Amino acid sequence: MQSKIKILKYIKTNNISLVLLLLFASQIFAQEVVTVDSAGVAEIKRLLTEDNTVKPDSVKSFKRFKAEGVSAVVGDYVILEFDVDKSYLEFEQNGVDISTIDRCQMLGKLMEDKLYVHHALQDSIIITDAEIKPEVDQVLQYMIEQVGSIEKVVEYYRKLNEAELRAELLKARKEIRLTERMQEKIVSNITITPEEVRTFFFSIPVDERPVFGAELEIAQLVVEPKVTEEAKQNVINRLKVIRSDIVDNGSSFATKAVLYSKDGTRTKGGLIEGVRRDSPMAKEFKDMAFSLLEGEVSEPFETEFGYHILKVDKIRGQAVDVRHIIIFPEVSSEIINEARTKIDTIRQAIIDEKLPFEAAAKLYSSDKETKNNGGQLMNPATFDTRFDLTKMDPTLSAQIYNIKKGEITKVYTDTDRTGKSIFKILTVTGRHEEHTADYVKDYEKIHELAIKEKQLRAIEEWQSIKIMETYVKINEDYQECDFTNNWLSNNN
Numbered sequence: 001m002q003s004k005i006k007i008l009k010y011i012k013t014n015n016i017s018l019v020l021l022l023l024f025a026s027q028i029f030a031q032e033v034v035t036v037d038s039a040g041v042a043e044i045k046r047l048l049t050e051d052n053t054v055k056p057d058s059v060k061s062f063k064r065f066k067a068e069g070v071s072a073v074v075g076d077y078v079i080l081e082f083d084v085d086k087s088y089l090e091f092e093q094n095g096v097d098i099s100t101i102d103r104c105q106m107l108g109k110l111m112e113d114k115l116y117v118h119h120a121l122q123d124s125i126i127i128t129d130a131e132i133k134p135e136v137d138q139v140l141q142y143m144i145e146q147v148g149s150i151e152k153v154v155e156y157y158r159k160l161n162e163a164e165l166r167a168e169l170l171k172a173r174k175e176i177r178l179t180e181r182m183q184e185k186i187v188s189n190i191t192i193t194p195e196e197v198r199t200f201f202f203s204i205p206v207d208e209r210p211v212f213g214a215e216l217e218i219a220q221l222v223v224e225p226k227v228t229e230e231a232k233q234n235v236i237n238r239l240k241v242i243r244s245d246i247v248d249n250g251s252s253f254a255t256k257a258v259l260y261s262k263d264g265t266r267t268k269g270g271l272i273e274g275v276r277r278d279s280p281m282a283k284e285f286k287d288m289a290f291s292l293l294e295g296e297v298s299e300p301f302e303t304e305f306g307y308h309i310l311k312v313d314k315i316r317g318q319a320v321d322v323r324h325i326i327i328f329p330e331v332s333s334e335i336i337n338e339a340r341t342k343i344d345t346i347r348q349a350i351i352d353e354k355l356p357f358e359a360a361a362k363l364y365s366s367d368k369e370t371k372n373n374g375g376q377l378m379n380p381a382t383f384d385t386r387f388d389l390t391k392m393d394p395t396l397s398a399q400i401y402n403i404k405k406g407e408i409t410k411v412y413t414d415t416d417r418t419g420k421s422i423f424k425i426l427t428v429t430g431r432h433e434e435h436t437a438d439y440v441k442d443y444e445k446i447h448e449l450a451i452k453e454k455q456l457r458a459i460e461e462w463q464s465i466k467i468m469e470t471y472v473k474i475n476e477d478y479q480e481c482d483f484t485n486n487w488l489s490n491n492n
Contacts (some may be wrong), residue, residue, distance in 0.1 A: 074118060140169070218426055223366055224420070295311070463485050
C-alpha cells in the first residue's frame, strides 16, 4: 500500500492538545542521541541544550540498552512503537479519521518530523527558551483551567513538580518550532511566474479543476461609545496612585497587577517574558519597555489597548522581561445609549437612501482600519475582500448569511478588545456563488494553489536528498512498507 505521507505532512498548529501529546512523544528523545548497532544495541548521548547544541552527559558519556520497541532511527533521533501509538491518539483527538492511516504511514510521518529537526540543528537554526516560554505559559494556564490547579496538572501528568512539567513542555514545543523553521527555510526562496501559474492551471483536466465555495464581500460601520477626557484622567490618576505605592512604599508590582490589571497577564502578576523590538505588540509599549532600566517603573502611558504602567523585571540581551498593569477608562450607560442612538440614525439614513453606506462609513465609522475604504473588510487569511462562507467566523456568518447584496443588517452589539460595548451594522457588497475555478476570475486563488504545489515539490526533493545524507535505521517489522519517501534505500 502506498504510504499517503502527503496528507500527513507537518501542519503548523496552536492546538493545545497536540502540544500536550507531543510532550510525551518527545520527552526522552528531545534530550538524547541514539544510534543502533548491528546487534540491536543502542548508544544514547545527551542532546538539545537551550541553545540547541549537543551536550555530553557529565557523568557517563553513553549508556547501552537492548533496543526493543525501536521502530526507526533518523539521524540523532529514535522513534519507538510507543511514539507510533501516541501519534494515533494525537491524530484522533484532532479530528483525523485514523482508520485510513496504517502504521507504515504513521511511522513515515514521524520519520519526516525527525528529519526536519535533525537538519534544523545541523543548519544551526536556533530556538531559544525565551521564544517558547509564553506558549508554555498559555498551555499551562489552559490546563489549570481544565483541572483546577497546577498541583493537579503535575499529578495528572505524573511529573515530580511544575518545573519538570514546564521543562518537558518546553522541549516538545521547541521541536515543533524547529520543524516549522526548517520547512520555512526550504521554501523561503520559492517564487512562481505567471506562465508557471498558467501551465499549472491548464494541466488540470477540466473535470478535475477545483471548485471554490460561495464567498461574500462585506463592509461594516462601527460606532463606539466615546471615552470622555474625565474618564481618561481618572484612569491616569489611579495608575499614578498604584505606581506611587510601588515606588515610594515598596509594594509588590506583581501583587498590584493581580489586584488591578484588566488583562490575562494578571494571573502571572502582569509578567510578559521575552519582549523584543520586533514582538507583535503596540509600538508605545515596546518603546517604553526598552527605555527603562532594570527594576524601573514607568509613568502611566497610553496604547490602543488602554492605559499602562510598566516595570522592567530583567534585561536579557535583545529581550526584556516586563510586568505591566493595564486599566481601561469607564464608559457610562448614558454615553453607551448615545452611541446606540447615533448608529440607529445612521442606519435609517442609509435605508432611506439619503446616504450611501460607503460614504456613511467614511464619515461616521469608529473603526480606523476600515473607515477610509468605505468599511470594506479584508480577509486576514487571504488578504483580499472575499470571505468563504464555510470558513467565516460563526458570529459574522450568522449576521450576514441571508443578507442580499446592498441590504443592511440590524444593529448588533459587539465588544472590543477591552470589553467595551460597540455597535455595528453590516452590508454585503459582493456575493460570489460556488463555481468551478476560472483562470481569469480566480487567478489569485489559482496562483496560491500553484505556488503551494511548487513548494511541495521543493520539500519532497529536499527530503529525498537529505534522507540519503542521513543515518537511517528502520526496524525489520517495517521493511515491507511502501513508503512515499525513499527511507528504505538508505536503511543502515
